[in-house]
Amino acid sequence: MGKKKKRSEAEEEIKANDIVNGDSHNKTNKKKNKKPKTDTAAVIPTVTVAIAGSIIHNAQSLELATRLAGQIARAVTIFRVDEVVVFDNNGESGSPEANNSDENESGAAFLIRILRYLETPQYLRKALFPKHNSLRFVGLLPPLDAPHHLRKHEWGAFREGVTLKERSPDGVGTLVDVGLSKNVVVDQVLDPGTRVTVAMGDSWNLDADISRQVVSSSKPREEAGMYWGYKVRYASNITSVMTECPYEGGYDHLIGTSEHGQIINSSDLNIPTFRHLLIAFGGLAGLEESIEEDHNLKAKNVREVFNIYLNTCPHQGSRTIRTEEAILISLQYFQEPINRALQRS
Numbered sequence: 252m253g254k255k256k257k258r259s260e261a262e263e264e265i266k267a268n269d270i271v272n273g274d275s276h277n278k279t280n281k282k283k284n285k286k287p288k289t290d291t292a293a294v295i296p297t298v299t300v301a302i303a304g305s306i307i308h309n310a311q312s313l314e315l316a317t318r319l320a321g322q323i324a325r326a327v328t329i330f331r332v333d334e335v336v337v338f339d340n341n342g343e344s345g346s347p348e349a350n351n352s353d354e355n356e357s358g359a360a361f362l363i364r365i366l367r368y369l370e371t372p373q374y375l376r377k378a379l380f381p382k383h384n385s386l387r388f389v390g391l392l393p394p395l396d397a398p399h400h401l402r403k404h405e406w407g408a409f410r411e412g413v414t415l416k417e418r419s420p421d422g423v424g425t426l427v428d429v430g431l432s433k434n435v436v437v438d439q440v441l442d443p444g445t446r447v448t449v450a451m452g453d454s455w456n457l458d459a460d461i462s463r464q465v466v467s468s469s470k471p472r473e474e475a476g477m478y479w480g481y482k483v484r485y486a487s488n489i490t491s492v493m494t495e496c497p498y499e500g501g502y503d504h505l506i507g508t509s510e511h512g513q514i515i516n517s518s519d520l521n522i523p524t525f526r527h528l529l530i531a532f533g534g535l536a537g538l539e540e541s542i543e544e545d546h547n548l549k550a551k552n553v554r555e556v557f558n559i560y561l562n563t564c565p566h567q568g569s570r571t572i573r574t575e576e577a578i579l580i581s582l583q584y585f586q587e588p589i590n591r592a593l594q595r596s
């Protein structure tokens with residue numbers, strides 16, 4: 252892997268980090284300078300899940316829609332998914348950025364907002380997520396309890412933080428709230444309201460004169476094998492799921508899921524060695540309809556779009572498996588084949 256490639260993967264990583272955060276974060280990062288500079292990231296294999304935002308339309312109330320989004324957030328966290336792409340039906344619902352009013356959101360925009368909110372450590376949410384009607388019932392949801400959601404009394408080699416307005420005492424760095432009893436200083440001048448990953452060191456030490464480093468959000472995974480949450484992005488249709496892939500080289504293995512898919516025992520499924528794997532889940536009418544309705548997509552057959560189209564739950568007793576159920580079932584089904592592919596890489 253050449254140096255150039257590594258640097259651009261790291262840049263993508265920071266870009267993706269921007270996307271995953273709340274609105275205030277995105278706003279502040281539009282300025283040209285003062286973006287966090289992080290060290291270069293090595294390429295680590297990633298798993299992306301693409302989900303039809305239309306599943307939210309079927310929920311009968313805001314509370315039920317919130318619970319549905321919460322189930323998805325937990326499923327992708329349990330199975331250490333790196334990226335969630337919520338795809339729309341030809342831009343029908345738009346992204347949360349496209350509609351910043353407090354009005355009722357639907358479909359993709361709603362799902363994205365809740366997924367991002369839940370992925371953000373609790374102590375950062377107030378700073379990164381302005382009040383919004385879509386967030387009215389998030390308090391009912393079980394927490395993700397992911398490794399980067401550290402409590403106040405816990406020390407970790409890395410912590411997620413948000414940059415503050417106040418300057419550091421020496422004026423050459425930035426104060427960052429990392430959810431501890433004291434703010435820490437990082438060695439860069441950054442815009443306030445920016446979410447960053449801070450290298451904290453191995454032992455509990457909150458001395459004011461220590462200047463810490465902002466690192467890529469993939470660093471905890473590279474260095475310590477820790478799961479560090481998922482990124483969330485919007486795609487206006489299936490085509491954009493693939494064409495707007497933030498990883499260099501795009502997704503190199505694409506899996507579609509459906510009751511109409513091939514039936515293969517999980518222990519016999521051979522996923523080739525991958526850099527960036529994508530697993531797609533459809534809405535009420537399935538991926539076949541999403542492909543049919545995507546005007547940008549030349550291929551109209553699921554088997555031309557995906558490398559493999561799979562039924563992960565044969566012999567189902569209910570006529571339909573709901574998307575949120577299929578995500579849990581399928582991610583369990585794919586766990587061993589993915590592990591085998593990773594061991595080969």
Ligand SMILES: C[S@@+](CC[C@H](N)C(=O)[O-])C[C@H]1O[C@@H](n2cnc3c(N)ncnc32)[C@H](O)[C@@H]1O
Binds near residue numbers: 577
């Ligand atoms: C309500 S189902 C759509 C039903 C549709 N006839 C289909 O293609 O499966 C919503 C989504 O759940 C997933 N799903 C449902 N049943 C599945 C199965 N047996 N195996 C794999 N995925 C399934 C698919 O991603 C599907 O698009």
